Amino acid sequence: MNVGVTHSDAVQSRRRITVDEYHHMIDAGALGEDDRVQLIGGAVVAMTPQGPAHALAIQSLTRLLGRALPSDLVLRPQLPLTFAGDSEPEPDLAVLRLADASSREHHPRTALLVVEVAGDSLRLDRETKAALYARGGIPEYWIVNLAESTVEVHRDPDPSRRAYRVKTVVPSEGTLAATSVPGVRIDVADLFR
Numbered sequence: 001m002n003v004g005v006t007h008s009d010a011v012q013s014r015r016r017i018t019v020d021e022y023h024h025m026i027d028a029g030a031l032g033e034d035d036r037v038q039l040i041g042g043a044v045v046a047m048t049p050q051g052p053a054h055a056l057a058i059q060s061l062t063r064l065l066g067r068a069l070p071s072d073l074v075l076r077p078q079l080p081l082t083f084a085g086d087s088e089p090e091p092d093l094a095v096l097r098l099a100d101a102s103s104r105e106h107h108p109r110t111a112l113l114v115v116e117v118a119g120d121s122l123r124l125d126r127e128t129k130a131a132l133y134a135r136g137g138i139p140e141y142w143i144v145n146l147a148e149s150t151v152e153v154h155r156d157p158d159p160s161r162r163a164y165r166v167k168t169v170v171p172s173e174g175t176l177a178a179t180s181v182p183g184v185r186i187d188v189a190d191l192f193r
Helices: 019-027 052-068 122-135
Strands: 037-040 043-046 073-077 093-097 113-118 140-145 150-158 163-170 175-177 185-187
Touching: 037 122, 052 073, 052 093, 052 113, 052 185, 113 122, 122 140, 122 150, 122 163
Parallel strands: 113 140
Antiparallel strands: 037 043, 073 093, 093 113, 140 150, 150 163, 175 185
16 A cells, blocks of 8 residues: 555654545545554554454443443444544544434544553554544543553543643553443453453
8 A cells, every 4th residue: 555654653644634635535445444544633544453452352342331321322433533624533432422423424523432442552542642632622531551451541621732631540440430421330350351
């Protein structure tokens, strides 16, 4: 593939592209379903392959979150969110209001909660994606840290600073309680069994 795909630690492409240009690349066949990429800050970035621990954490979170959500909310696993004209990440999970996830014309532009499962992608998830989600006004962002069996919780976004004001780490013996999605409580140990 010769479309300027970069890895998270590599130099970003010289010319930034927009979400519209990214969609044109997809429509033209320059990017296909087998190309595991996402648009981050105007650069097409390769997604890290999923190992068994990563996949199991997503599976567990999908089951646990899915059971806890009321009917007016929807769980979107590994589907795009569109931000600010230059980013279309595909978070491992996102919880949205059903109304925000019902367009046939465009991907959702917001979420109540976004979750990334991090192994090799930890630096990208902590730095680049945290800034992206804060800029997008996502009220709550979780990073499931596979290496440390913890969940890093980011809340209270400051879009102008592209940062979250509140950051905490929930250990494996702790309980996650989503402030942006009332009623969601998850024992962190259940994610790493």
